[in-house]
Amino acid sequence: MGRLFNDIRSALTSAGIECGEARSIGLMLLEWAVGLSASDVLAGGDDELPACARRRLCPLVKRLAMGEPIQYVTGTTQFCGLNIGVKPGVLIPRPETEELVEAVTGRVGINILDIGTGSGCIALALKHICPMATVTAFDISAEALSIASDNARRLGLDVRFEQCDILAKQPDGRLWDTIVSNPPYVCDEERCEMLPTVSDYEPHIALFVPDSDPLLFYTAITRFATRSLTPGGLLAFEANRRFAFEVEQLLRRSGFDHTEVRQDIFGNNRFVMGTYGLTT
Numbered sequence: 686m687g688r689l690f691n692d693i694r695s696a697l698t699s700a701g702i703e704c705g706e707a708r709s710i711g712l713m714l715l716e717w718a719v720g721l722s723a724s725d726v727l728a729g730g731d732d733e734l735p736a737c738a739r740r741r742l743c744p745l746v747k748r749l750a751m752g753e754p755i756q757y758v759t760g761t762t763q764f765c766g767l768n769i770g771v772k773p774g775v776l777i778p779r780p781e782t783e784e785l786v787e788a789v790t791g792r793v794g795i796n797i798l799d800i801g802t803g804s805g806c807i808a809l810a811l812k813h814i815c816p817m818a819t820v821t822a823f824d825i826s827a828e829a830l831s832i833a834s835d836n837a838r839r840l841g842l843d844v845r846f847e848q849c850d851i852l853a854k855q856p857d858g859r860l861w862d863t864i865v866s867n868p869p870y871v872c873d874e875e876r877c878e879m880l881p882t883v884s885d886y887e888p889h890i891a892l893f894v895p896d897s898d899p900l901l902f903y904t905a906i907t908r909f910a911t912r913s914l915t916p917g918g919l920l921a922f923e924a925n926r927r928f929a930f931e932v933e934q935l936l937r938r939s940g941f942d943h944t945e946v947r948q949d950i951f952g953n954n955r956f957v958m959g960t961y962g963l964t965t
């Protein structure tokens with residue numbers, strides 16, 4: 686390991702970033718900014734960088750030390766094997782959400798709708814895995830839709846993006862076989878438990894719901910789904926672990942069958958799904 690990497694790492698740890706985290710952020714930064722792989726860095730390759738490359742890293746290290754997520758600094762992240770462009774207008778895709786995609790893969794129909802698509806990660810991953818499917822994605826934010834469309838274009842994946850406020854949206858006669866959603870689900874009162882990297886930088890519109898109505902989006906999406914799913918169609922949610930069973934109850938009360946709650950890799954009750962009508 687060379688001096689440059691050590692300097693970056695200590696700038697990050699002195700700013701309060703945990704050691705292991707600082708190490709992986711440092712490695713990601715060097716790989717993205719100057720093309721050095723982790724093994725190059727371990728072999729001390731960072732010592733051979735020209736002064737101009739080092740200077741270019743300075744402002745980036747400052748942003749990281751302030752707590753800005755590395756994915757916004759590099760403008761990119763990996764999701765289900767796809768390179769997804771991200772900017773502060775969209776949530777950074779999480780590993781849990783990759784599990785939502787895995788959970789529905791193999792169960793999706795030919796017409797898929799993703800509600801609250803953000804960067805487009807779920808819709809794009811499903812289109813990538815099921816190229817024959819017709820995938821539509823809604824979001825209320827024009828900025829998110831522009832980031833998602835850029836991602837679709839760059840990845841060569843054909844997804845139809847539509848601006849829509851799901852809290853006001855009426856069923857419009859179109860039917861989908863599968864509806865997936867990772868809507869905002871963090872309660873305002875949980876904000877204080879979040880890392881500042883999340884609450885200071887990621888879009889609040891994609892994260893928070895009022896304490897008085899934590900199921901706000903689940904209620905609206907479930908109602909929409911009962912009139913927009915084909916018989917036997919699948920509704921699959923990512924949810925707040927505190928409310929996963931309440932979301933399941935909501936699905937049951939709304940006429941869904943085969944409902945289930947699944948845990949994520951961290952052992953949290955995270956995914957809720959069910960099929961509508963037509964019990965088989």
Ligand code: GLN
Binds near residue numbers: 867869871883892
């Ligand atoms: N999983 C995200 C977080 O914990 C929240 C995602 C969401 O609100 N849909 O920051």
